[in-house]
Amino acid sequence: MQIVETSNEGLKRAYTVTIAATAIAARIEGEIKKVAPQVRMPGFRPGKVPANLVRKLHGPAIHQEALEASIREALDTLVAQQALRPATQPSVSLGEGYAEGQDAELTVALEVLPVIAAPSLDGLKLEKLVVPVTDEQVEEAVARIGEGQKTFADAGEGAVAKDGDQLIIDFVGKLDGEPFEGGSAEDAPLELGAGRFIPGFEEQLVGSTAGEEKTITVTFPADYPAENLAGKETTFDITVKAVKVAGEFEANDDFAKALGLESIEQLRTLLRGQLEQETAGQTRTQMKRQLLDVLAADHDFDVPPSMVEAEFEQIWQQLTTEAQREDNPEEALAEIEAEKDDYRKIAVRRVRLGLLLSEIGQANGVAVSAQEMEMLIRQAAQQYREEDRQRFVEYIRNEPLAAAQLRAPLYEDKVVDFLFDKAEVTTREVTREELQAAIEADENGNPAVIADEAATDAGEAPAVEAEAPKKKAPARKKAAAADAAEGAPAAEAEATDEGAAPKKKAPARKKAAAEDAPAE
Structure with missing residues (x-):
């Protein structure tokens, strides 16, 4: 040859x-x-x-x-x-x-990959921002659970309903005088002031008494998912069958035992741990951003154009997908188009940092063990139907690139943790708001693409941590959220202001549930 x-x-x-x-x-x-x-x-x-x-x-x-x-x-x-x-x-x-x-x-x-000299790790300094969990925050969390577990008792004869009370009602919704499908219910519980029904529904029932019959008029929101009701004025014939008041909540052992715990102190301990865990992820994101900024400032070398293009395409696909979900997709798409060059620069930075971290990991013996890899494969296989899981396992074992992409997030965590251990870390207590502000302060903070050593050796583009560049444009709200959540994929769905609601059919509910019934 x-x-x-x-x-x-x-x-x-x-x-x-x-x-x-x-x-x-x-x-x-x-x-x-x-x-x-x-x-x-x-x-x-x-x-x-x-x-x-x-x-x-x-x-x-x-x-x-x-x-x-x-x-x-x-x-x-x-x-x-x-x-x-x-x-x-x-x-x-x-x-x-x-x-x-x-x-x-x-x-x-x-x-080919560039030749990168493993950087000296001497003198690496990082600041760790931590949010202490207060007793007040724990008690607020206990109270929130109590709010969700509250019970109602009959208010007594002649009681007048007020916000916070619960009504038991029968109702029939009518459009142009005719009942509409899904607009009726019997013995439906309705907590006044909870905001679970369409605007104007609950407010008109304040002051009701048991046995009262009344007709109210409400207009469905213009953007209500059921087209036959969107923007339409309707009436509801209502019979109030009972008025109930909420029982007083007491944070005691009996309450904890009703939740399956031994004592209220055990509940407080569990909630404190959850609150600490919530901010621990943000603390790690803030430290990681510092680390990447330090590395980026000290290293500038050529990166393979094909890897940059692949990274840019991933960023661009996420941004355009999010833009198309905006209320005004044309405007959102135009906005990100105007910043296309900036995103290409972000791709360059992500690839450069990925290669650099891969070099650091290889030079210092960072690796994912066979046992860890086996666990990753088994965990990933759980997302498939049982009959397809073994086929997925075999695919990962026979495809080096697929295996590298699966391994990459864990490998990245190991490299980052290695650098954290090498750094001189100072700790400073801050509020939750200050920590979030620190994460968002760097408008040009660009998360890195992390190359797995096996992927690099195999000549494949490094698998990337699914973080998106953080910007201010409305089309990138979710991208910014993913940027703030180190290691988390960009969200395909996010919580709405209305909150999640169980799917039913009657349409007196808010637009958050397209076919929800008026009652819970």
């Missing part, structure tokens, strides 16, 4: 590789000898079919397999002899007019 370098510019390389016809022919003969014993033909005993007949019957297929195997072997030899570290899969083309019996001349083009 003959290798000739034809181009060497920056990180781009090009070669011509010539595979001798005799080498291909020898591989073909070897394949024929291998398959001949398995060929069955009338008139011949098993395994006794002549080689010339095997060639006549299966020659083109065997030649194609031999050629492909020769090309793969040639690429492996090229990478080894030239000491290349491919950044992406090489582009290979076979010379025009090639036919069996001729030398195969290949044109190979690829990009």
